[in-house]
Structures are given as C-alpha cells and as structure tokens.
Amino acid sequence: MSKRVKINGKKVAFKQAIFQIDEAHLQYEKFNGQMSEEIVRLNLNRGDSVAAIVHRTADDSLILAEQFRFSTYEKGPGWILEIPAGIIEDKDSNAEDTMRREIVEEVGYRVNKLQHIHTFYLSPGGTSERIFLFYAAVSAKDKVSDGGGLPDEAEDIRTEIILVDDLLAKLKAGEIIDAKTIIGLQWLQINRDNL
Secondary structure, three states: OOOOEEEEEEEEEEEEOOEEEEEEEEEEEOOOOOEOOOEEEEEEOOOOEEEEEEEEOOOOEEEEEEEEOHHHHOOOOOEEEEOOEEEOOOOOOOHHHHHHHHHHHHHOEOOOOOEEEEEEEOOOOOEOOEEEEEEEEEOHHHEOOOOOOOHHHOOOOEEEEEEHHHHHHHHHOOOOOOHHHHHHHHHHHHHHHHO
C-alpha cells in the first residue's frame, strides 16, 4: 500500500553545472495514517549514474579507475580507487549505453554484454541520484585504448588492474572507501563461483 505525499510547492533553489538543488514544501502520510505538518526538504538532483565491475576473467582481476575526487579531499585522501562510473547525461541516454561509453573512456575496454546487478540510491536523505550497477566480463581482445578519461572533462584517470583476492583483502581491511565499489565487490564475492 503506497502512502500519500502532498507537494504544496517546489522550486529550484540552486543550479550550476551538473548540480541542481530542489526545495520542496510538502506533507506526507505518517505511519498512523495522519498527514504530517508541512516540512521543507532539499534534494540534490544531478540525475542518475552508472557503475560497473569490469572483470578480467582470464586472471581473475578487476579493472579499476583511480582519480581525484574533490568531495573526498578535506575528509580523506582525495584520490579514490573505484570501479568505472559515470553520469547518465541526458534523458535520451540509457544506462547500458552510458556504461559502455564510460568503460571505454575510463579504462579502455569495449564491452558487449553487461549484466545489470542492482539499482540503488546513494544517500536518499539528501539526493535522488541512483546508481545502475553492472557486471562485465572482459578479455585481452576487448582492450581498445589506454582509457584515462576525457581531458575536456578534466579527467585524469589511472587504470589499475588488481587481482580479485587482493581487492577483497583491501575491502576487509577497510581500504576501499567508495560505496559503489564496496557494493560491487561484495556482490562479486557472493557470486564469484557462478560467473
């Protein structure tokens, strides 16, 4: 049974580059069936994203991207090791096409078959962004470039190829700090014997 939500007003409070903050004045149905008082909620609306576990099956390794992430700089390392990912840029793009493009741009592999694993919210208390997570098996013949990202998007990506066992050890030691990469590695750990 779905609950009621009444939007009393909504506006764009901020918009720059890929970020938009929506401000909503709303009421929602509480668990006791009554409507809440009007509240104000902000939502970071930057669209949806994609990410993929790119698995070199011949040597049981993953292809990852290391790059500078400003949002992590003041509280962490700044440079993050993560699975390839990107933003679905417009309403005419779909998640699979975007993921194929990002894998070529970031790590230099062409992928024909993507397996959709899951779609999840990153931080539902403040952003509507979802990530479509995929699995892709690749081989040496799928390598088409060095990757590295797009200079016109200020990307400077270093490709890392790491054995799955080594990555799982890093995960256990708390060395992987990117949520989509953690989720992807946990999925791989559970499903590895069936791939």
